Amino acid sequence: MRLxxxxxxxxxxxxxxxxxxxxxxxxxxxxxxYASEKILTSMDxxxxxxxxNVACLPGIRRYALCMPDGHWGYGFPxxxxxxxxxxxxxxxxxGVGYDINCGMRLIRTNLTxxxxxxxxxxLMTELFRLVxxxxxxxxxxxxxxxxxxxxxxxxxxxCIERGYGWHQDLERIEExxxxxxxxxxxxxxxAVERGIxxxxxxxxxxxxxxxxxxxxxxxxxxxxxxxxxxTGHDQIVVMVHCGSRGFGHQVASDYLKVFExxxxxxxxxxxxxQLACAPFRSPEGQEYFTAMNCAANSAFANRQxxxxxxxxxxxxxxxxxxxxxxxxxxxxxxxNIAKVERYPEGDLVVHRKxxxxxxxxxxxxxxxxxxTTGQPVICGGSMETGSYLLVGTDQAMxxxxxxxxxxxxxxxxxxxxxxxxxxxxVRQQMARRGIIVKAVSMSGLAEEAGFAYxxxxxxxxxxxxxxxTKKVAELRPIGNIKG
Amino acid sequence: MTSAFRFLDDIALADSAFEARGTTLPELFAASAQAxxxxxxxxxxxxxxxxxxxxxxxxxxxxxxxxxxxxIVFLKDAEGLVFHEATCTVTEDRAEGEWRLTGTLTGxxxxxxxxxxxxxxxxxxxxRYAVQQEPDGWIATVVMDI
Numbered sequence: 230m231r232l233x234x235x236x237x238x239x240x241x242x243x244x245x246x247x248x249x250x251x252x253x254x255x256x257x258x259x260x261x262x263y264a265s266e267k268i269l270t271s272m273d274x275x276x277x278x279x280x281x282n283v284a285c286l287p288g289i290r291r292y293a294l295c296m297p298d299g300h301w302g303y304g305f306p307x308x309x310x311x312x313x314x315x316x317x318x319x320x321x322x323x324g325v326g327y328d329i330n331c332g333m334r335l336i337r338t339n340l341t342x343x344x345x346x347x348x349x350x351x352l353m354t355e356l357f358r359l360v361x362x363x364x365x366x367x368x369x370x371x372x373x374x375x376x377x378x379x380x381x382x383x384x385x386x387x388c389i390e391r392g393y394g395w396h397q398d399l400e401r402i403e404e405x406x407x408x409x410x411x412x413x414x415x416x417x418x419x420a421v422e423r424g425i426x427x428x429x430x431x432x433x434x435x436x437x438x439x440x441x442x443x444x445x446x447x448x449x450x451x452x453x454x455x456x457x458x459x460t461g462h463d464q465i466v467v468m469v470h471c472g473s474r475g476f477g478h479q480v481a482s483d484y485l486k487v488f489e490x491x492x493x494x495x496x497x498x499x500x501x502x503q504l505a506c507a508p509f510r511s512p513e514g515q516e517y518f519t520a521m522n523c524a525a526n527s528a529f530a531n532r533q534x535x536x537x538x539x540x541x542x543x544x545x546x547x548x549x550x551x552x553x554x555x556x557x558x559x560x561x562x563x564x565n566i567a568k569v570e571r572y573p574e575g576d577l578v579v580h581r582k583x584x585x586x587x588x589x590x591x592x593x594x595x596x597x598x599x600x601t602t603g604q605p606v607i608c609g610g611s612m613e614t615g616s617y618l619l620v621g622t623d624q625a626m627x628x629x630x631x632x633x634x635x636x637x638x639x640x641x642x643x644x645x646x647x648x649x650x651x652x653x654x655v656r657q658q659m660a661r662r663g664i665i666v667k668a669v670s671m672s673g674l675a676e677e678a679g680f681a682y683x684x685x686x687x688x689x690x691x692x693x694x695x696x697x698t699k700k701v702a703e704l705r706p707i708g709n710i711k712g
Numbered sequence: 713m714t715s716a717f718r719f720l721d722d723i724a725l726a727d728s729a730f731e732a733r734g735t736t737l738p739e740l741f742a743a744s745a746q747a748x749x750x751x752x753x754x755x756x757x758x759x760x761x762x763x764x765x766x767x768x769x770x771x772x773x774x775x776x777x778x779x780x781x782x783x784i785v786f787l788k789d790a791e792g793l794v795f796h797e798a799t800c801t802v803t804e805d806r807a808e809g810e811w812r813l814t815g816t817l818t819g820x821x822x823x824x825x826x827x828x829x830x831x832x833x834x835x836x837x838x839x840r841y842a843v844q845q846e847p848d849g850w851i852a853t854v855v856m857d858i
Contacts, residue, residue, distance in 0.1 A: 300725055300726065301725050303838075303839045307726065327834060327857045364752050364830070365789065365792050365793075367792065422786070422789075423789040433858075434834075474789075474834075478857065502838045502839075644721045673829075676831070
């Protein structure tokens with residue numbers, strides 16, 4: 230087996246690979262990569278370097294982990310998971326990512342492919358009109374600073390109070406859409422200025438809004454699917470992938486600078502400047518944590534306002550209230566975040582960067598409706614392939630700090646993708662396959678072509694076989710909106 | 713060495729990276745800014761209707777360049793501006809032990825109907841970030857989060 234690293238990588242099982250602490254000076258715990266042999270051989274060298282750098286951070290527990298969709302990131306690899314002791318460990322913006330609470334939301338409907346196909350073009354046009362996307366896009370919600378502070382504190386709850394959603398939406402969002410302890414005084418004016426006009430916007434890059442189909446033959450666990458509101462029979466669902474926009478990025482940038490200086494004060498040295506960190510209990514660590522929670526809440530609010538707009542679009546095109554169309558949220562997950570969670574070792578600060586929480590059945594954090602199924606996990610594929618709905622397992626709680634994959638993961642650079650195909654070609658190819666694409670940027674569309682990503686089914690099979698999540702349904706795209 | 717930039721393939725799989733060069737520091741700062749501008753928009757489609765002049769100083773030259781590039785990202789989100797061109801002066805104040813930048817960006821408010829918009833740069837990162845002096849000028853390596 231030829232890997233893109235000189236390090237020793239030991240096979241623990243067919244899906245788990247371990248790099249021992251002897252492979253890099255300073256490693257406090259081994260690094261574990263979840264991957265099939267095929268995926269492991271395709272992983273870039275950044276994954277091996279970065280996951281072992283993470284294993285050197287103070288207070289890390291058990292393992293530094295990387296999920297099968299892992300690839301090179303800033304500081305942590307994308308797909309990285311690490312848990313630090315709350316009292317002796319660190320918090321690192323590089324372990325959360327720039328797009329704080331970038332995440333996925335899935336909305337169900339009572340509509341079928343037969344209902345939607347004749348009106349797909351006007352539906353996509355209306356969605357494209359109501360959900361702003363692309364460079365510099367602004368949302369329709371106008372906020373003053375006091376109101377934006379409320380968004381930071383209350384997240385999706387603020388939206389429900391303002392009429393942008395239904396009360397029952399909240400239990401179907403991780404943390405009920407509002408992480409407590411968010412303190413707007415820890416956020417810079419710069420961050421507020423970047424984010425105050427962006428509520429309800431999609432952004433660009435790999436962010437998207439997708440209309441998808443749940444076909445009967447792609448439901449893998451019918452009882453669980455039914456409990457999650459997925460009935461099959463060519464049911465139409467809507468998936469959203471976006472985060473905290475410029476606001477979250479500015480919070481991350483601001484605190485990377487703070488932590489660069491703080492590390493000297495606390496005598497911490499790191500292998501990579503992007504792993505800048507501070508003790509979780511330090512003033513800097515606590516300030517970042519509360520500022521990060523402000524950004525996380527704004528991301529929940531962002532996806533909630535987008536949900537409101539999606540319901541408006543469907544209601545307008547199909548001439549029925551969204552309630553009659555059964556447009557409940559299935560779930561909303563964060564895949565760039567740090568949280569304090571309880572494990573046998575005690576309270577740990579679990580960083581998930583390009584990784585999804587995957588709590589198994591029975592966890593008190595789960596809403597009553599999903600207490601027996603396990604937490605829904607939403608994983609987006611490339612715009613040309615399918616996406617997946619999974620659920621968390623007890624084994625994830627034991628093995629991966631209740632964490633799993635988040636998407637398919639890139640294998641080709643943006644520049645190379647653009648050299649390989651033009652955006653218009655991608656649009657036409659997708660149209661021939663029955664997928665309508667509305668994109669602000671044609672070059673951005675080329676960058677997101679399906680061939681630039683790993684096959685998501687390979688990634689899903691790995692986490693299924695490893696037992697850290699269970700497949701529920703595959704969802705096939707028929708309409709896509711990109712920035 | 714003349715002023716120029718090129719995008720790098722092998723550094724940032726999910727994002728975008730460039731190497732900028734300049735015989736002088738003002739050329740390096742202008743070339744780096746142009747790389748950030750052209751990542752977000754085709755500058756040929758942006759009219760120089762608005763001018764923003766930024767004055768910054770820092771004891772650390774790489775930090776000065778970093779903040780100058782981050783300003784372009786900030787102005788895109790906070791003021792809704794994309795740019796056509798950047799010009800700079802960079803001087804060293806030896807008495808104060810710091811570098812001083814006066815940078816001017818010309819552009820206009822974002823209009824998706826007229827501007828050929830590209831990728832939304834969301835952050836300038838420190839990943840493999842470097843500013844180096846060579847015998848014939850300056851080189852910067854910058855990775856942008858997309």
